[in-house]
Amino acid sequence: MAPLTSLVLVSLLAQPFLASPVPDAESDLSARSALPADYQSPPYYPTPPGGWMPDWADAYAKAHAVVSNMTLAEKVNLTTGTGLYMGPCVGQTGSALRFGIPNLCLQDSPLGVRDTDHNTAFPAGITVGATFNKELMYARGVGLGEEARGKGVNVLLGPVVGPLGRKPRGGRIWEGFGADPVLQAVGGAQTIKGMQSTGAIASLKHYIGYEQEMSRMSSVVSVGYSSNIDDRTLHEMYLWPFAEGVRAGVGSLMTSYNDVNGSACSQNSKLLNDILKDELGFQGFVMTDWLGQYAGVASALAGLDVAMPGDGAIPLLGDSYWGSELSRSILNGTVPLNRLNDMVTRIVATWYKFGQDKDYPLPNFSANTADQTGEIYPGALLSPIGVVNQYVNVEGDHNITARAVAREAITLLKNDQNILPFRHNDSLKVFGTDAGPNPNGPNSCSDKGCDSGVLTMGWGSGSANLPYLVTPQEAIGNLSNNAKFYITDTFPSDVVASPTDIAIVFINADSGENYITVDGNPGDRLEAGLNAWHNGDDLVKAAAQKFSNVVVVVHTVGPILMEEWIDLAPVKAVLVAHLPGQEAGWSLTDILFGDYSPSGHMPYSIPRSESDYPESVGLIDQPIGQIQDTFTERLYIDYRHFMNANITPRYPFGHGLSYTTFTFSSPSLSVVTPLDSEYPPARPSKGSTPVYSQKIPAASEVAWSSTHFTRIWRYLYPYLDFPQLITAADTYQYPDGYTTQPKPAPRAGGAQGGNPALFDTAFSVQVQVENTGSRHGKAVAQLYVALPSSLGLDTPPLQLRQFEKTKDLAPGQSEILTLDITRKDLSVWDVVVQDWKAPVNGEGVNIWVGQSVEDLAVICEVGGKCSMA
Incomplete structure (x- = not known):
């Protein structure tokens, strides 16, 4: 390969980095659209082995002793998920029971244990970022880890530091901590430290450049968009929080669905081998997002360690890019045995590193059903039936942390005439469905895929069931004997307003993950834009026509436009309560009635108009061909852009008022x-790494004839029929630039x-x-x-x-x-x-x-x- 220093440099900010497209004979997705000029860089092979960091030495020594004695089947089993719906969790690896290693349970979400019961629904990441409180960031992480451990979850899929929030309409920006790399980095690192202090493994995600929902994934009929990012922008913006997460000792990392500079993240050798595992010294294991593996050999060589949920291009067919196909690739020599050994060693070392070999519980819940008994393998045509839910309560006193986070995040944007805080005898008129409950129940919409009642979180895999919900209506009603509620988004015509009345208007803006569309919004806020949902702007304006004192409470996933009403004289105060989780009501009344002063600060800017953003950060909706999303704004997103362009936002990044002064x-x-x-x-020199025999294992180690159990149809196994007939591959078209010769250690690492x-x-x-x-x-x-x-x-x-x-x-x-x-x-x-x-x-x-x-x-x-x- 050509060294980076020999590339032709572009002026402006930096040389674009990349990974050129990686062809793979196995993949249906080898064809990629032409990249913009200059967005190319050399491939990076082979994968640097883990185990050279002193504080991981004991864990790697234990892993080496185990992996040295594993069969090929056991090794492959740990790298490959068992298939969609093939176990209690959203994903699970195979096991190596001879060594006490069970199927490892991987489960969403970054704000609570998803699809279960008796759990805490913590405030979302964006809410945590708004606290600017490192101690609360850590405490929430501890709570997440304790609940994951209590449910038997080995790897809790979070925290999220990608997307960074480049696109204000992006569907999942609420899962991260804000539109600044340092705020994201601190939130992510503190969460990781808290989570992993309990023995649960955190999975930092999504790596990298995952900034919109539409067209995010590749499949047999489409190719996900390519985020085209130059080298300097990558390092100074999007990589920064991942580097801090690795520095915090995160045990696993999840790749994103999209391409970066034309190469899928799950098989991008530049991103995984060079930057993550060499420059950043990542010692844990890399997994795909669900169904985000697009090739077999290419992904293994590029640095992928775990395929989730294990299925191939079309799920539930019993096919896999790895599983038995990885066994075949080892036997025919297309994947070097030392790459498989490193994959497995990274997994087992991480398991040891966080003490999961010592009394770590097995899963006691099912992500597939709320019933006590049900199918053990729902994805199978025929499945045994058993107890799948034990209803273990893991909430503890985490409601205290959840309430504290939600309260400290509440951001006071405006408070004319010190209308806040309220007195308990103030005459209050409360408007908006966002103040009340979902009429069908707090968990009636799968993965929160609706906008009904108070908005506690966005939708998708980043959500969790609410064990209970205290709504603003309930909390205000409990503290005030002089409040009347109009839980409607249409201003009632018969409302009578007196000069002493205060109208509290609740509005919201929602978004989520792409597999659910809500009110025409496919994850990203495509139809809603940056305006309030459910005619929220009109509701505020109608209240301002009737009342001389209006307080607006906003629950939102990200930036929301306020220009239609923010300067109206009756609008005296605005509170952004972000996404508060289960304690939505109590955290808000803690502030409204003055038990606490607000201390939240905006984790992003609020513009005056969407046109104030650079055009390049808009959503791209292109039905045909691969989307080329080139980050031409480079370092200039959010407040960096506004300051550079001399644009004054309505409320700047970091803004937040209090009831007192400092x-x-x-x-x-x-x-x-x-x-x-x-x-x-x-940099310091690298330490030694585990060394294994390079002798190709006996084919009998993955022969079906050697097994003594009943197969579950569609369950993914490492075994093959007649593996003894496999011979060394005569020819195989390796990715461009592939080599087994190790690279010099990068000077920026150590x-x-x-x-x-x-x-x-x-x-x-x-x-x-x-x-x-x-x-x-x-x-x-x-x-x-x-x-x-x-x-x-x-x-x-x-x-x-x-x-x-x-x-x-x-x-x-x-x-x-x-x-x-x-x-x-x-x-x-x-x-x-x-x-x-x-x-x-x-x-x-x-x-x-x-x-x-x-x-x-x-x-x-x-x-x-x-x-x-």
Whole structure:
């Protein structure tokens, strides 16, 4: 292959990276549309083996001892799902029972254990991001992990840090933490640490460039879109939260459905072998999204470790790209045995790493039915019947965490005349179906595939059953004896308003995953755009015509336009409650009635018009041919774009008001680790990795004649008929650039997440935050950096790099917050050198601290002093 440094560079921001299309004789999807010019890069083979990180050494040693004694069938069994609906979970691997390794249960979702009972429905990721509270991010992760473990889930499929939120109408942006890579990174890393502290394995997803729902998947009749991303944009934006997740020690990672630069993510050797497993030093295992494997040999060689749910191009036929076909590929030599050994070792090492060999429970629920007894293998034509649900209650006291997250996320955008908080005897008139329940029951719509009642989460695999739901109607009714409810989205004609009445209008905007269409929206907000659903804008305007005091409460998956009513004089206050989960009502009344001051901040900007966004971030609906979605806006999404284009949004990223006031003072900047060179010091050398015999196993190890059990039709097994007749493949068309010669270790690597020197604290900023108001409250200090032009690259005016939240401060009380900045925080990705480049000694860097990207009270000039802006 040609080294990256020999590629022709494009100007502007960076050389596009990629993986050119990977042809595979097995795949029906080898044909790809022509890529835009310059979006190409060399393939990267072979897969770097795992096991060289010191803190994974014990787990890999245990795995090596086991894998060394496994048969071919046992190895293949652990890499391949058993098939769709072939077990209690949404996906499960085969087992290796001789070594105590059961079928590993993989289950959604990022906000709770999906398709089960007696679980907690936590607030969604976007809500967690709005808290800007690292402790709550971690606590929610612990709750998710405890519930996954309690249900017998080995791998809980979350957190989500992709999509990043590039497309404001994108269907699944609510599953992540916000439209900024650092906010996503911190939310993801804290969640991972919390989850995995319980022994459950987190699965960071979706890797990478998965920014819209429509045309996301490839199949026998279509090809998913290609996200075309240049190298610098990839590293500085979309890869950033994945790097932090790997640095946090995440055990697994899920690829996305789409292509990146023309190569499917699940068989993209550049993404998996080079960037993830070499540069970022990922030690766990890589899995596909469900039915997101599009080839057999090509995906194995490109770095895939687990195929989920195991089926081939058409599910429920009993066919697989792996399973028995992977056994065949080992016997005929097309897939090297050392690649299979690494795949299995990564899986088993992760199982050991998180202590799942020690009293970890088996699944006690079924994702397929709520009945106590049912089919054990629903995907089979004939299945044995047994107890499939034990109704184990795993909720514990997680409702406390869920309520705290939902409450601290609530973002006060406007509060004219201090209309909030309410008094308990205020005369309230409440409008909108979003204040009430789903008339058919909180879980009546499969995977939340409807917008009825208060919006607690979006729809799709990222949802979970609600064990109960406290609606705003119920909570307000319990706290006020002077509230009247109109649970309708059409303003009633007979409403009488007095001068002392306050109208509370509830509106929402929904979205979700592509396999469900709601009100004409196929996951993405195609029909609804960025407007409120169910004529919400008209409901607010009608209330404003009748009442002199209107408070708007918004539950939304992402940006929502407010221009039709935000400047109307009666609209005194606006609260964005995001997606609150089961505690929707209580978390809201905690704020409405002043038991707590709001402390949420916007995890994305709210524009004045959708046309304020760059055209390239719009949805692409193209019925014929592969969509080429080229990220021409590069680094400039959300607030980076608005600032660069000199566009003032309605509410900026990070904005959030309180019932009290805060002042920042006494800022100081100290040098911790001097930036005495442009590039980090040389990376540490890799440690040793497991070594196995390269002798091809005996064909008898995968012969059906050697088994002694009754086959389940459609269940995916590693066995073959007459494997002894398989001979070495005379010819096989390997992917372009395929080699078994290991590559030199990339200079930007060296540890999980990259060169450990990248994460040395370069500077530390301290600032005193004082509550100068009359109520208790929490403040958020957001730190942004402005990089100097001396780096020779176009960089956004400001970029979030750190944040901290105070404790609850009483009036007059203060707290000193410390915000640390790493070498990487002050670096850009050098596409020629292939490393992170920082200004020596931080010369020319300006550091800003404040309460939003447009409300910055402190400026620190590196090499100079800090002052009040």
